[in-house]
Amino acid sequence: MQRSESMPPWLEAPWRRLQERRTGDRMPHALLLAGPGGVGKALFARELAEALLCTAPRSDGRACGACRACRLIDAGSHPDLFRLEPIEGRAIPIEGVRALREVLALRSQYGGWRIAWIAAAERMTSAAANALLKTLEEPGPQSLLLLVSDRPDLLPATVRSRCQRLVLPIPPRAQALGWLAGREEVTEAERWLTLAGGAPFAALERIRSGAVDPRPELVQDLAAIAAGRADPLVAAERCAARGAADSLRWISSCVMDMIRLRCCRQPVALRNPDLREPLQRLAAGCPPERLFHYLDRLNAGGREAQSSINDQLLLEDVLIAWHELAAGDCGARGGIRR
Ligand SMILES: [Zn+2]
Incomplete structure (x- = not known):
């Protein structure tokens, strides 16, 4: 994912709330980023991971994009960031969660946060979700388990109850249209936003992929x-x-x-x-x-x-x-x- 210039406007308020928690030393150790597909949860998760690992964050808390940590993230090789996602879009098996636990059991390589990002977390098999429970209870110091899900209701209640939830909803239509209109490749923003159920990133993906209006x-x-x-x-x-x-x-x-x-x-x-x-x-x-x-x-x-x-x-x-x-x-x- 490309480093973005500015945060989409509907993500600014949740971002500020999380930054307040960070500066107040009240960051949760397990965060469930929930909300419909296409509202920007992946972008938000990436921004958060970068911000926590960056050694010279900006005044708004976002990553500088230039320090060694930021460059390692860009290269996909920061040792304190572990990302887990479904295999071939299907399920997250227990082996993935075991690997995640091994990473979190190590000391931080750079002396800061250790982050385990689980994309499409609802796709964990029940064995995988069970294996995660102990880590959710005792993640270790300066560790963040970042679960991202379009369908948090499909996660076991035992997992949900151990995470703080941050919901990113469908943004106000005018805001979403303004954001889409600011992009060169976008024509007929109204139509594509409607087709995507109001989710701006989903609309953008349809436009970029040359989708046909069905x-x-x-x-x-x-x-x-x-x-x-x-x-x-x-x-x-x-x-x-x-x-x-x-x-x-x-x-x-x-x-x-x-x-x-x-x-x-x-x-x-x-x-x-x-x-x-x-x-x-x-x-x-x-x-x-x-x-x-x-x-x-x-x-x-x-x-x-x-x-x-x-x-x-x-x-x-x-x-x-x-x-x-x-x-x-x-x-x-x-x-x-x-
Ligand atoms: Zn940086």
Whole structure:
């Protein structure tokens, strides 16, 4: 990760709070950085590790970027910083935690902090999490266990209760848009931020990776399913390929727009203003109470998607429910024919 010029504005307040604790000699020994994906937890963790190891930190507590410790971190070879992450994106095995414990059992090589950073900590196997408990209780002097997680609820309560929690939430939209707008490569910040559920780093990643906006195709699928021209199971496969949680969030935003279009007489601000026309056609025959009911189903699906059941089955269920809703009224009235 590149050393950043300035801290994103929504991270400044949590950073200051932590710095106050540091200067007051009240740094926790186990910190759980929690919050949705794409808000900057990894950046924050890196800044914190650098700041604690830097031998000449700046007045705001951030690392200088030039001392020997900072150069070693940049080279990925600071002996007092140990980073653990899931193997091939899957799980953190017990062997990783054992290696971490060995590092923390040694004396600090540079006489300062020793930091163990566990990325995606919720991916620890239960054996790994158990092995970590003793270290969480007695981490040793000037040691910091830095757990980072999008899904802290999946961590064992025994691990959570031994960490101080710092939550980095989705930032205010205006702040996130301002930050995105300040970047050369960013166009259509509104659209990408919406697609990323308000998470600025997730939006930036989509832009940088040249991602395609999936919503037009998604709305086409919804229209075709409603008209009986598409198989919900095939559409579910496409949705699963885009990620179940994201797909459900996007469908929800479309259904919310349909409700707005049905319920508001005045021109109304939509979450997907660029899709107003197809959504208007789609909404035309769907009674709002059915749309509300369907929204409940989508919200439940969103919760299920987070606990890693079968994504394909979940999406099939949701899209079959959409077909049934539409077959009731919308299809019969022909409001969504193309
Ligand atoms: Zn430094």
